[in-house]
Amino acid sequence: MATVLSLLLVVLLSHAPSAFPATTTAATTGFRVAITRTHSPNSFTFKERFHRAVQRSRRRREVLKLANYSRHDVEAVFKWGDSEYLIELAVGTPMQPITAILDTGSDLIWTQCTPCIRCLPQPSPYYKPSTSSTYSVLPCSSPSCSGVGHRCNQKACQYDTSYGDNTETRGFLATETLTFGRKRVPGLTFGCGIWNNGTLSGSTGIVGLGRGTLSLPSQLHPRRFSYCLTPYNSSSTGHLFLGSKAKLGRRHRGGHVQTTPMLPSPSAVPFNTYYYLPIQGISLGRTLLPIPKTAFQIKKDGNGGMIIDSGTLLTIVDPAAFHVIVKKILSLVHLPVATSTDELLCFSWTPGLHRLPEMPDMVFHFDGADMVVPKDKYMISDPEEGLCLAIMSGEGTSILGNYMQQDMHILYDLKANSLSFADARCDQL
Structure with missing residues (x-):
């Protein structure tokens, strides 16, 4: 060679x-x-696409964990391409x-x-x-x-x-x-x-x-860059903005621009690659979930904490946080449980037999900012095959995945070392 x-x-x-x-x-x-x-081939069913997404997100998290120990292992480019x-x-x-x-x-x-x-x-x-x-x-x-x-x-x-x-x-x-x-x-x-x-x-x-x-x-x-990702089931076009083009203007749906500081990478993380966010907790509706503070603490070895990542589909949280979220979801969704493991949660849903439940927004509380995530961004549904939580469990670093970032204009201010976000129609920016 x-x-x-x-x-x-x-x-x-x-x-x-x-x-x-x-x-x-x-x-x-x-x-x-x-x-x-x-996009994955149309021959894949919802169940197949979801489980492939789980495998990709799981592997991504594993590599992020490995990256704390090796300067040659970086993030995965996943096999199934959707x-x-x-x-x-x-x-x-x-x-x-x-x-x-x-x-x-x-x-x-x-x-x-x-x-x-x-x-x-x-x-x-x-x-x-x-x-x-x-x-x-x-x-x-x-x-x-x-x-x-x-x-x-x-x-x-x-x-x-x-x-x-x-x-x-x-x-x-x-x-x-x-x-x-x-x-x-x-x-x-x-x-x-x-x-x-x-x-x-x-x-x-x-x-x-x-x-x-x-x-x-x-x-x-550039002082800043931003992107706006179109929905998972859409063929429309989003945009990446760099420099002076990266700004949060008037074209966002409801609410106002939220800004939170980005945390420095732990010294154990090679190349200082990741964007860490100061997460304080998670609410579902008006209920602040009783997630232990240790679930999102950054450890000396570089594991822990939460990063935002455009290359991971599902959001991944510490098992302690996942179990609290699942318990609350189960109290709200009265559908037959199809999958309930230490890592995943899915429900069976038959149109005409079951009605999709009304569910409140999920809110990620960061230092100085609240990211409001509506039901269709934390639950993945298919009218023929089921309803799944777009959050999975994984030890190590938590990841805010791109499914929750859909139709949200997200700005990275590199000079101020902050992250700003606002709801947007990404195909109209």
Whole structure:
């Protein structure tokens, strides 16, 4: 493998206009990019889709837990491809289109490229650095090289990243011009993946939005960024906003903008990737649930607490919090229980025989802000097969998943270190 990579490096360098350029600071006044979502095949039933979502969310949580102990294990790109949100952009000069998974739980920006030892199927041609006049491989001496698991190959920075579902990408860190809509940004560090294994859910790679040095926000240095995710069962388009375009304006449904500070990552978390939120408790209707305070405490080893993540479908909470939530849900829902385990809760529901219950809003109480989650964002329903709680149990770090973030404009203020949110029609922003 090392010999093959060395030969490919020679090819990549031979076509690059400058092998080891100085790093370019990418400044931007602001832009927006459309967000779409992947969908599982229609042949999957509701029950199959839900249990696949459980498996993806469970694996995501496991990898987040593992990430506290290994600098090479990062978040999973999940196999069944119906919980990821995608953005379209272009790489290189002339521009070559790519479609990447949007992920606030990881940092590296990468795409599959040629010449390729092993590449996964994707909907568009593989990126060809040999045809781009703005592509340059980075040396190991580059500060960017320390932002990812890496090794040196003929003094070039070779990255090696493995994901929790056994997806892997290996290749070379390089600088390149990325284009978002009409906005061209030169000198961004990204991964040119020439050995890739696993699955990419119909995309070409990943755009990381985490807090680490190689993420898109960290490289662009915007004061803020935001996104608005369209509903799970919708084919409409949401948007990612960066810089001056990221703001919460008048177009939000009901209520007012809520703002909470983001907590610093524990020192045990590699690369400072995750966005931790100061959760104080959870209410269902007017009832503050008796969840132990220890359920959301951040531990010295990096586990515990709650992060917000665009790449996890279901919300995951500590078992102590889950059991309290389930007890309250069972007192409100008078339907036959289909699944009730230490991890999941589902009810049977037959149209014409059962009526969907009236259920109050769920409220996540953060420091200085309340996130109101209506029934259709914490319960997943299908008229033929059932009603399931969109919350699962898992030890370790709790995760506010993207199902609860639907039709909510969420703003990350990186200068103020705060998170703001408001209800919105994401397809109308």
